[in-house]
Amino acid sequence: MYRRSGRHRLALAALLAATATVVTLDFRQGQGQGGPLHWLENAAVSIVAPLQDGIGQVFRPAGDFVSDVANFGSIKDQNEQLRAQIEQLNSQQRRIPEVLRENERLKGLLGIQEADWTQGQMLAARVIANGPSNYEWTSYLNKGSSDGIREGMAVVSAQGLVGRIIFAGGDYSKVLLAIDPQHAVGARLTSSSETGVMSGRGLSDLSFEFIDPEVEIADGETVVTSGYDKGVYPPGIPIGRVNDVREAPDALSQTALVTPVVDFSKLDTVLVLLDSGPIEE
Numbered sequence: 001m002y003r004r005s006g007r008h009r010l011a012l013a014a015l016l017a018a019t020a021t022v023v024t025l026d027f028r029q030g031q032g033q034g035g036p037l038h039w040l041e042n043a044a045v046s047i048v049a050p051l052q053d054g055i056g057q058v059f060r061p062a063g064d065f066v067s068d069v070a071n072f073g074s075i076k077d078q079n080e081q082l083r084a085q086i087e088q089l090n091s092q093q094r095r096i097p098e099v100l101r102e103n104e105r106l107k108g109l110l111g112i113q114e115a116d117w118t119q120g121q122m123l124a125a126r127v128i129a130n131g132p133s134n135y136e137w138t139s140y141l142n143k144g145s146s147d148g149i150r151e152g153m154a155v156v157s158a159q160g161l162v163g164r165i166i167f168a169g170g171d172y173s174k175v176l177l178a179i180d181p182q183h184a185v186g187a188r189l190t191s192s193s194e195t196g197v198m199s200g201r202g203l204s205d206l207s208f209e210f211i212d213p214e215v216e217i218a219d220g221e222t223v224v225t226s227g228y229d230k231g232v233y234p235p236g237i238p239i240g241r242v243n244d245v246r247e248a249p250d251a252l253s254q255t256a257l258v259t260p261v262v263d264f265s266k267l268d269t270v271l272v273l274l275d276s277g278p279i280e281e
Helices: 002-030 038-114
Strands: 122-130 138-141 154-156 161-168 173-177 184-189 195-199 206-211 222-225 238-247 254-260 269-273
Touching: 138 161, 184 238, 206 238
Parallel strands: none
Antiparallel strands: 122 138, 122 269, 138 173, 154 161, 154 269, 161 173, 184 195, 184 222, 195 206, 206 254, 222 238, 238 254
């Protein structure tokens, strides 16, 4: 096999040398055109050209492979960049529903600015955690005393009453929610203007107590803050809607069970009423 390949190379070299000689002679005799040996030149070229093309076809893939290897690093970097961009776009797409929900919540908060009880200064804050105890219904906000928050200020959402500030740290604050049994607020029926005290009952309905037994209470009637608690809560903040009425054991008053208008399991963005709070005596 090796000798056969050697003979082929010698034959090819001799053929190329003969072609060069013929071309030279033919050019000298016929100035490159129409010489007596011109037909030999054409014959030699017709034989050598396919051989050259075949050799080129063999070595061209090797050259392309070397070029691809040289560009491999650059292609890999570009692929990594494209993957990073795709992941970033996917992440942004996943956040779109949450951004839309946040936008709706903020629009809801802006919509309550026309109410009488939101005419003062307000500060938007985000709920960052809930109280650690099963016997304490509280939430923590991402704004504190450095933002102007102090104890006793009312906290509301787009729906209505959330609670009041019971602690203000430098960059966070703690809210006692209206559903906590320790929370109480002066309340008023919107139809009869009858007043009483609204207390929390944990995760159950609120309890509206000390209502005159002669007052008619409609099912679904709205209850709002009365403002009769030394200025802690401005009057008119929606608290909930009546779903049941019970007569007190002593028959001297009646109690209404009230469903809160605020879904305390989904608190997110709230407003702190900076002009609210106990009146200093």
